[in-house]
Each structure stands twice: as C-alpha cells, then as structure tokens.
Amino acid sequence: MSDFPIILPALPEIVLALAGMGLLMAGVFSSAERANAAVTDLALAALAVVIGLVMIMSGPPVVAFNGMFATSAFGAFVKVLVLAASMLAILMGRDYMAREAIDRFEYPVLIVFSALGMMMMISANTLIALYLGLELQSLCLYVIAAFHRDSLRSTEAGLKYFVLGALSSGMMLYGASIVYGFTGATGFPQIAEVLAAGTGATPVGVIIGLVFVIAGLAFKISAVPFHMWTPDVYEGAPTPVTAFFAVAPKLAAFALLLRVMLEPFGPLVDEWRQIIVLVSIGSMILGAFAAISQTNIKRLMAYSSIGHVGYALIGLAAGTETGVRGVLIYLAIYLVMNIGTFACILSMRRHGDMVEGIGDLAGLSTTSPRMALALTVFLFSLAGIPPLAGFFGKLYVLMAAIDAGLYTLALIGVLASVVGAYYYLRIIKIMYFDPAAEPFDRPSTRTLGVIMTVAAVVIAAFIVFPEPLVNSAGRAAAALFAG
Numbered sequence: 001m002s003d004f005p006i007i008l009p010a011l012p013e014i015v016l017a018l019a020g021m022g023l024l025m026a027g028v029f030s031s032a033e034r035a036n037a038a039v040t041d042l043a044l045a046a047l048a049v050v051i052g053l054v055m056i057m058s059g060p061p062v063v064a065f066n067g068m069f070a071t072s073a074f075g076a077f078v079k080v081l082v083l084a085a086s087m088l089a090i091l092m093g094r095d096y097m098a099r100e101a102i103d104r105f106e107y108p109v110l111i112v113f114s115a116l117g118m119m120m121m122i123s124a125n126t127l128i129a130l131y132l133g134l135e136l137q138s139l140c141l142y143v144i145a146a147f148h149r150d151s152l153r154s155t156e157a158g159l160k161y162f163v164l165g166a167l168s169s170g171m172m173l174y175g176a177s178i179v180y181g182f183t184g185a186t187g188f189p190q191i192a193e194v195l196a197a198g199t200g201a202t203p204v205g206v207i208i209g210l211v212f213v214i215a216g217l218a219f220k221i222s223a224v225p226f227h228m229w230t231p232d233v234y235e236g237a238p239t240p241v242t243a244f245f246a247v248a249p250k251l252a253a254f255a256l257l258l259r260v261m262l263e264p265f266g267p268l269v270d271e272w273r274q275i276i277v278l279v280s281i282g283s284m285i286l287g288a289f290a291a292i293s294q295t296n297i298k299r300l301m302a303y304s305s306i307g308h309v310g311y312a313l314i315g316l317a318a319g320t321e322t323g324v325r326g327v328l329i330y331l332a333i334y335l336v337m338n339i340g341t342f343a344c345i346l347s348m349r350r351h352g353d354m355v356e357g358i359g360d361l362a363g364l365s366t367t368s369p370r371m372a373l374a375l376t377v378f379l380f381s382l383a384g385i386p387p388l389a390g391f392f393g394k395l396y397v398l399m400a401a402i403d404a405g406l407y408t409l410a411l412i413g414v415l416a417s418v419v420g421a422y423y424y425l426r427i428i429k430i431m432y433f434d435p436a437a438e439p440f441d442r443p444s445t446r447t448l449g450v451i452m453t454v455a456a457v458v459i460a461a462f463i464v465f466p467e468p469l470v471n472s473a474g475r476a477a478a479a480l481f482a483g
Helices: 007-030 032-057 073-099 108-121 127-145 152-185 188-197 204-218 230-236 239-262 268-289 297-318 321-346 368-382 389-403 407-433 448-462 468-482
Strands: 003-004 061-064 068-070
Touching: 003 007, 003 152, 003 448, 007 032, 007 061, 007 068, 007 108, 007 268, 032 061, 032 368, 061 152, 068 073, 068 108, 068 239, 073 108, 073 239, 073 448, 073 468, 108 127, 108 188, 108 239, 127 152, 127 239, 152 188, 152 204, 152 230, 188 204, 204 239, 204 268, 230 239, 239 268, 239 297, 239 321, 239 468, 268 297, 297 389, 297 407, 321 368, 321 389, 321 448, 321 468, 368 407, 389 448
Parallel strands: 003 061
Antiparallel strands: 061 068
16 A cells, blocks of 8 residues: 555545535524525435545555545445445435424434445554544434434433443454553554564454454444344334434445555454454344344344344455455445335334234235335345345355355354245235235335335346445455455
8 A cells, every 4th residue: 555645545534524514504504494405405415426536436455644644445445335225215215304304404414424434444543543433423313313312212222322321332442452452552553564574473451452353343233242232223213314324324444444454463363253253143143033023023023133244244254355255245245235124114104103013914915015016026035035136135245255264154154044045035025925904004205115126126137247346345345355
C-alpha cells in the first residue's frame, strides 16, 4: 500500500458526513410536514451518489490519514453492499413509519450516519479507527432500535441493545489495549510485523487480547455466545429497522472481522482459527434448533440470521483467499434474501395493524399468490436448496473449508443446514396447505412489491448469471490478501 497524503481516498465518507449534517439542519429548520419527505428523498439521493463515488474510486489499495484509513477493492465491495442495504431500509421504512405515525426526519438521518460509521469500520487501518467507526455506527443503531417511542417492545429492544452493545464495546476496547500493550502498535500493518517477527511461542497476552477483540466483534454479527440480544431486538424494533439490523451492520462487522483476523493477526491464524471454528459451530447449531419452536416470524428470522452467521464464519475459518471470496458471495446473497423476506413481512397487515405470527401466513397462496411465490423463493434460498442463490452461497464457503482441510466443520455445516431447512419448509407448508386465513391489506404503495419482485428474480437468476458477483468477490478477496 502507498501512503496517500490527501483526503481523496476518504471522499465518499466525507461527502456522506456532509450530507448527513446537511440533512440534519434541513430537518430542524423545515416544517414537520415538509421535512420528513424531503429529508428522506435527499438521504436516498446522497446514498446513491456515495455508491457512485465508491465504485468510481475503487482501485489499488491506498492508505491515508497517517495510516489510519485504508481503501481497496475489498472495502469498495462491502461498502456498496452496506450503502445499498441502507437505501433499501429507508425505502422500506417510508410507508411503515407513516402508518405507525412515527415518520420523523431523524430516521433517514440516523441511517445515513450509521452507514458512515460502517464505511469507517470497513476502512479502519488501526485499532483506534476501528473503535471510532464502530461506536459511530452503534450509537445510531441504539436510537433507531427504540425509534417507536410509544411502544414498550421497541423501548425495551433499544435498551437491551444499548446495554449489551456497551458491554461488547468495552470488551473489544479492553482487548485492543492488551494487544497494544504487548505489541506497542495500534496500526494493522505494524501489529502484523511485530507478530510475524516474533520468535518462539506467541505471548499469552496477545492471545487474550485477540479473544476480547473477537468477542466484541462477535456481538456485532450476532454470533454465539454473544447472540442473546438478537431475538428480542429483532422482535421489538420497528420492522424496517429489524430489516436494516439483519443486513447492513452484519456486513460491515463481517468485513471488519475479516480484515482484523487476516491483516494484523494473520500470523496467528492457527491460534484464532480454533476460536472461529467453535463460534461457527455454536452459531449453526443454535440457529438450526432454536428457530424450530418460534411462532413469531421476526424472532424466527433472528435465529435464522444467527445460523447464517455461522455458515459465513466457515469461510473465515478457512483463512484463505477462496474462503474470503466465499464469505463475500455469501454476504451479498444473504443481503438480497433477507431484504426480500422482510419486504414480505412488512406486507403482513390486517385492518391497518402489523401481524407477525407465522400462523398468519396460512393459505397465503390462495389470498396473495404472488407474495406467497416470492416468499417461497426466499425461504428455499435461505434453506440452501438448489438451484437458488442461497445454495451457492453455502457451497462456496463449504468448498473453501474442504480445501483448507476443515472436513468436520464442513460436515457440521451440511447437517445444520438440513435441520434448519425444517422451519423454512414449515412456513411454505403453512402458506400452501393450511386453510386460508383472512387476507392481508393491500399495500398502500408499490415499493414493497417492487423490492420483493426484484429480490426474488435476483435469487432465482443467480444460477444463470453468477459471473458478475463471483468475479467481483474474487477481486475483493484478492485485494485483501494483496494488501
């Protein structure tokens, strides 16, 4: 990496920060009626512009701000996914917030600032920059989890997320301080040099610090045993916020976990692989079995997300370029599957009220066949059934594990996927074979229908056009290892 003395590498982040501050001022100094719609539209435009900037500026690895900020094709790939997820969360929330009478301009502004924190996390090149980006993201997420202030469940979700999130941040900061104490460095390249130059056994203190750092990041991706907040927060938060939580923060935290494990702690791969394997197995098993008894579809999606985190961690455990490519492909497909599923969940309304019971989907194939078909595509894909995209996501990470000799981990992944398929297929059975329940309300806008349709087409068409995603993920993974 070459050191870049100017601020150009961080132009997308700077533009997004300025846009966020501008949106905040516009919302404060406009009337309430005009502020909500205007700020939402401008936030979508700002995120779209930043996506364009990230794609235009994607190129060779560059380091700026005295080594604290790094850009590469890897970072650009994940940033585009995070920004796209942020745009979709705003779009999906527009109609919902109006119906629930909580449409305030702060929602898109908080999404913008959390996206900014995620971009800073992805490009962090020191432990200090990592923590700053993580906290910027987290502070915004704490607020939007409790955005429905008059709802006891939403307030409880925000409080739980805040308390446990503060604990995880403290653990990670403590781990970073231990690593600094034993290596004398906070920069990723400098830590890697110290660890690579070490002779003999790795100091126990470094291993302890690494464990604390992994624990803090495991909380952010809802990995076992730091998953306890996920079901309650998913259930209690407003549904568009839950959709956002399910994808964007996980993508950013996964990118950060990949960089932290493979860049500064790359020389310790044999030590941290054991931890990642255990976390992966625990997440897959819990996600497979805990979701079986769920009756609330948002809680089911929470346990589903824990399971999918376990599958994605298989690629990290491999510790190879092929494994990273598999993780990136998996995360991109996971984004589309989850956004499509939550678009269906947001369409579950009766007499103007949201319903979240799995039993409410009874006979959906009769009352709303197009929605039932789209949800079937997403559930089959989440289960990993070919020829849908979810199957190939799991295939890439499992093949990477086999190439790395992690046969037991790959076998557990296959078995957990078979068990997890049960609760997805149960929903399909309810939609197609149970007596029809009362029909859902017709959506007041076409936004959810468009998102649902596009996501279903992407998932179904991946087998025909896999090259764009596979090639982009391959270039991103190669950039991570080249750096």
